[in-house]
Amino acid sequence: MTNMLEIKDLHAEVGGTEILKGLSLTIGEGEVHAIMGPNGAGKSTLSYVLSGRDGYEVTSGSITYRGQDLFELAIEERAAAGIFLGFQYPVELPGVSSTTFLKTALNAVLRQRGEDELDAVQFMKRLRVHTKSLNISDDMLRRGVNVGFSGGEKKRNEILQMALLEPYLAVLDETDSGLDIDALKVVADGVNALRGPTRSMLVITHYQRLLDYIVPDFVHVLAHGRIARTGGKELALELEEKGYGEFADAPHGSEAA
Amino acid sequence: MSYTTETADQVSSIAGEKYKYGFVTDIETELAPMGLNEDIIRFISAKKDEPDWMLQWRLRAYERWLTMEEPEWAKVEYPEIDFQDAYYYAAPKSQKDGPQSLDEVDPELLRTYEKLGIPLHEQQMLAGVAVDAVFDSVSVATTFRKELAKAGVIFCPISEAVKDYPELVQKYLGSVVPYSDNFYATLNSAVFTDGSFVYIPKGVRCPMELSTYFRINQANTGQFERTLIIADEGSYVSYLEGCTAPQRDENQLHAAVVELVLMDDAEIKYSTVQNWYPGDADGKGGIYNFVTKRAACRGRNSKVSWTQVETGSAVTWKYPSCILQGDNSVGEFYSVAITNNLQQADTGTKMIHIGENTSSTIIAKGISAGRSQSTYRGLVRMQPGAKGGRNYTQCDSLLIGDKCGAHTVPYIENRNRTAQIEHEATTAKISEDQLFYCSQRGLTDEEALSMIVNGFCKQVLQELPMEFAVEAQKLVGISLEGSVG
Numbered sequence: 010m011t012n013m014l015e016i017k018d019l020h021a022e023v024g025g026t027e028i029l030k031g032l033s034l035t036i037g038e039g040e041v042h043a044i045m046g047p048n049g050a051g052k053s054t055l056s057y058v059l060s061g062r063d064g065y066e067v068t069s070g071s072i073t074y075r076g077q078d079l080f081e082l083a084i085e086e087r088a089a090a091g092i093f094l095g096f097q098y099p100v101e102l103p104g105v106s107s108t109t110f111l112k113t114a115l116n117a118v119l120r121q122r123g124e125d126e127l128d129a130v131q132f133m134k135r136l137r138v139h140t141k142s143l144n145i146s147d148d149m150l151r152r153g154v155n156v157g158f159s160g161g162e163k164k165r166n167e168i169l170q171m172a173l174l175e176p177y178l179a180v181l182d183e184t185d186s187g188l189d190i191d192a193l194k195v196v197a198d199g200v201n202a203l204r205g206p207t208r209s210m211l212v213i214t215h216y217q218r219l220l221d222y223i224v225p226d227f228v229h230v231l232a233h234g235r236i237a238r239t240g241g242k243e244l245a246l247e248l249e250e251k252g253y254g255e256f257a258d259a260p261h262g263s264e265a266a
Numbered sequence: 267m268s269y270t271t272e273t274a275d276q277v278s279s280i281a282g283e284k285y286k287y288g289f290v291t292d293i294e295t296e297l298a299p300m301g302l303n304e305d306i307i308r309f310i311s312a313k314k315d316e317p318d319w320m321l322q323w324r325l326r327a328y329e330r331w332l333t334m335e336e337p338e339w340a341k342v343e344y345p346e347i348d349f350q351d352a353y354y355y356a357a358p359k360s361q362k363d364g365p366q367s368l369d370e371v372d373p374e375l376l377r378t379y380e381k382l383g384i385p386l387h388e389q390q391m392l393a394g395v396a397v398d399a400v401f402d403s404v405s406v407a408t409t410f411r412k413e414l415a416k417a418g419v420i421f422c423p424i425s426e427a428v429k430d431y432p433e434l435v436q437k438y439l440g441s442v443v444p445y446s447d448n449f450y451a452t453l454n455s456a457v458f459t460d461g462s463f464v465y466i467p468k469g470v471r472c473p474m475e476l477s478t479y480f481r482i483n484q485a486n487t488g489q490f491e492r493t494l495i496i497a498d499e500g501s502y503v504s505y506l507e508g509c510t511a512p513q514r515d516e517n518q519l520h521a522a523v524v525e526l527v528l529m530d531d532a533e534i535k536y537s538t539v540q541n542w543y544p545g546d547a548d549g550k551g552g553i554y555n556f557v558t559k560r561a562a563c564r565g566r567n568s569k570v571s572w573t574q575v576e577t578g579s580a581v582t583w584k585y586p587s588c589i590l591q592g593d594n595s596v597g598e599f600y601s602v603a604i605t606n607n608l609q610q611a612d613t614g615t616k617m618i619h620i621g622e623n624t625s626s627t628i629i630a631k632g633i634s635a636g637r638s639q640s641t642y643r644g645l646v647r648m649q650p651g652a653k654g655g656r657n658y659t660q661c662d663s664l665l666i667g668d669k670c671g672a673h674t675v676p677y678i679e680n681r682n683r684t685a686q687i688e689h690e691a692t693t694a695k696i697s698e699d700q701l702f703y704c705s706q707r708g709l710t711d712e713e714a715l716s717m718i719v720n721g722f723c724k725q726v727l728q729e730l731p732m733e734f735a736v737e738a739q740k741l742v743g744i745s746l747e748g749s750v751g
């Protein structure tokens with residue numbers, strides 16, 4: 010069986026500074042991995058490298074996604090191939106209604122996958138299934154994408170997009186930040202509903218709290234541009250207790266940060 | 267009778283000996299000689315078989331034009347135009363001269379048609395491919411004419427109206443935009459070659475949307491079109507201008523005049539999608555689009571609504587205006603102006619409130635990409651008699667990239683204390699964040715831009731008639747191609 014994702018010795022720079030310094034990580038089909046780590050460790054950078062964002066330059070290493078060299082794909086091709094990034098800070102698109110955005114995105118992805126595009130009626134049908142469970146109002150769908158959305162609405166909207174686009178690999182970047190406990194539960198329920206044997210997830214978080222609701226198979230600590238430690242879900246609890254103190258200093262053998 | 271002999275006959279019969287020399291060789295080419303002088307104007311008038319009053323009007327305009335200076339206040343730059351280095355009359359191309367099939371048409375042009383989803387037979391018409399007489403569109407056009415005639419609506423080329431409805435034309439031509447109005451309008455008055463004439467009788471709601479499109483096969487639209495629409499008491503018409511396809515044209519200057527006249531309770535909705543050739547990415551070529559459009563709301567409760575989507579032309583200079591003379595009359599201006607590469611647009615409107623309780627709305631959306639410059643220039647004037655006049659203006663600019671410019675130049679003159687004027691302006695930029703967000707959801711940069719810009723323009727695009735709106739949306743995307751990445 011091929012793995013969902015194999016990252017080998019990945020080095021990446023942003024604005025001329027190396028942020029990822031030999032990161033390796035393997036995610037199997039259907040697995041949920043959590044990445045934790047101090048602020049500025051490079052968690053978001055990893056998510057951008059996976060999605061192919063300009064300015065995040067890979068200097069060495071490899072990423073194989075479902076058996077394919079990921080670097081050969083443009084951003085939108087990766088999206089169509091099933092990589093979804095839930096944004097830490099979802100972007101506002103004034104004037105573009107959420108419905109229009111969701112339909113345009115879904116059809117763009119379907120087209121690239123060689124499937125039939127949906128007409129307005131088929132689309133609304135599919136949309137309704139998800140808006141209900143995620144508690145997304147019609148008013149939200151009419152408004153400009155993320156414009157005037159509360160923190161919780163923005164994150165629910167991200168999960169809605171993930172549900173519609175049906176990715177193989179979902180990278181969720183601090184989906185819990187800025188959420189109160191009720192909002193967190195709605196989002197976590199939404200994510201859990203999408204767990205399945207062919208869908209893998211990389212859940213990035215700073216806090217252990219989210220992992221009470223989205224229980225991971227593996228927990229990794231990202232520090233100094235590498236996976237500094239890997240464990241089961243109990244690692245998250247340990248980090249909660251001790252903090253990231255032990256990762257604050259450069260590990261032996263690496264250059265000073 | 268061949269074209270050449272016909273022309274020679276007309277010229278000599280009307281103009282006498284004098285013209286024998288000037289035209290003998292040149293008429294072979296179906297062009298009037300190059301340059302502009304009184305003889306050329308007589309030639310045009312003769313070619314159109316016009317009555318003397320029309321010729322005299324043209325000549326008065328020409329004399330006036332000689333004394334005028336080209337306006338320089340607009341924020342546009344272009345090399346000086348040599349008005350003697352142009353042809354002012356080119357005979358409508360005979361079907362034999364045009365491309366005989368789509369194989370002979372610029373593939374780039376066809377690619378655009380395809381993207382716009384224009385059906386094949388319409389593509390042929392737009393590209394000027396010779397279409398034979400049994401062709402669908404011809405019979406369609408005839409059916410329209412019949413139906414319109416039944417309603418009493420007159421819709422014909424203005425050159426025909428000059429001959430067939432001289433009282434109406436004499437009464438209203440130049441009554442909104444006088445021949446002495448401005449440099450380009452005056453030039454147009456002297457040399458206009460064709461355009462549309464519309465008359466909607468009292469109480470008639472025009473049974474269909476009128477479009478210059480239906481006239482494409484009858485006359486190649488000239489560079490100096492002149493359009494006159496008269497909406498009599500209680501009538502309504504929606505008029506669509508310009509096809510949403512680029513019309514390549516070697517000639518640089520396009521100076522049209524549009525006059526709208528509205529009586530009591532009349533309403534005109536005038537929609538334009540302008541997509542003249544904008545020049546190439548380096549700013550070479552393209553149309554100078556210097557247009558004067560004005561509506562006179564003469565009657566009480568009359569309403570005029572200008573909606574324009576301007577995506578083409580190298581330089582655009584255009585201010586569709588409303589003279590709100592009748593009490594309670596309403597003027598609206600909805601505009602989208604998109605500039606890319608080295609295009610320049612200086613466009614806006616004038617709302618002149620004269621009558622009581624007149625109201626106007628201005629929604630202007632400017633989108634600049636590449637190294638282009640876009641300016642909104644608008645005047646709102648409340649005359650002393652405009653008691654209770656109201657205006658609401660909203661100007662939004664959207665920038666794509668950091669080498670383009672957007673400017674807003676509102677002129678506000680309020681001479682009536684009871685009048686209210688509101689003005690709002692915003693400027694936004696499409697960010698890398700936004701494009702990345704869209705790409706991550708599967709959209710190419712071009713699809714993302716098109717979606718964002720269409721969202722930005724929604725308020726205006728929704729004013730367009732349905733079929734037009736769909737084409738305009740696609741056009742928005744196409745005109746921004748190559749502006750990112």
Ligand SMILES: Nc1ncnc2c1ncn2[C@@H]1O[C@H](COP(=O)(O)OP(=O)(O)O)[C@@H](O)[C@H]1O
Pocket residue numbers: 023024026028046047048049050051052053054055
């Ligand atoms: N555009 C950028 N230019 C320069 N440095 C950046 C840029 N974006 C992020 N960084 C730096 O990269 C490091 C990792 O950032 P990030 O991946 O956002 O961390 P995390 O998500 O783990 O908090 C930080 O030191 C940050 O300052």
Ligand SMILES: [Mg+2]
Pocket residue numbers: 052053054097182183
């Ligand atoms: Mg981060």
